[in-house]
Amino acid sequence: MVDLWVRDTWIAALITASAIFVVLPIQLILCFKAKKRFIKLLPTAVFAVATIVFYILMITAKDWSVLVYVILAVFSVVLLMFSGIAWGIWAIVRLVNKKWLEASGF
Numbered sequence: 418m419v420d421l422w423v424r425d426t427w428i429a430a431l432i433t434a435s436a437i438f439v440v441l442p443i444q445l446i447l448c449f450k451a452k453k454r455f456i457k458l459l460p461t462a463v464f465a466v467a468t469i470v471f472y473i474l475m476i477t478a479k480d481w482s483v484l485v486y487v488i489l490a491v492f493s494v495v496l497l498m499f500s501g502i503a504w505g506i507w508a509i510v511r512l513v514n515k516k517w518l519e520a521s522g523f
Contacts, residue, residue, distance in 0.1 A: 432492050436499040440464075444503035449510075461504070464497040 444460050451457045471490035475483055 432495050436495050440496050440499045441503050444500045448507035461500045464493050464500055467493040468497055
C-alpha cells in the first residue's frame, strides 16, 4: 500500500479517509442504536462479501482488470478492518459501562 503514494495517486488517502469518516461512524451508530444484531452486522457482512468477490475476480481475471480488482479488494479490506475497529470500540464501551454499573451497586 505504500507504493500507492507514488506521484499523483491519492488512492491510499481516499481509502483511509472514507474508512475513517464514513464507515467508522456509521458502524458505531449502528452498534449503539440498532436493536437487532442483523442490522448491526450488515456493513461488516457486505464488506466481507465484497472482499471475497473481488479476491475471486482477481484470481480468475486474465487481463489488466486484475489491477482494478486488487485496488477494490484492498479498499474493501480496509473498510472491513475499520468496521471491526468500530465493533471493538463498542465492546470496550459496553464492558466499561457494565463494570461501572457493577461498581456503583446497580
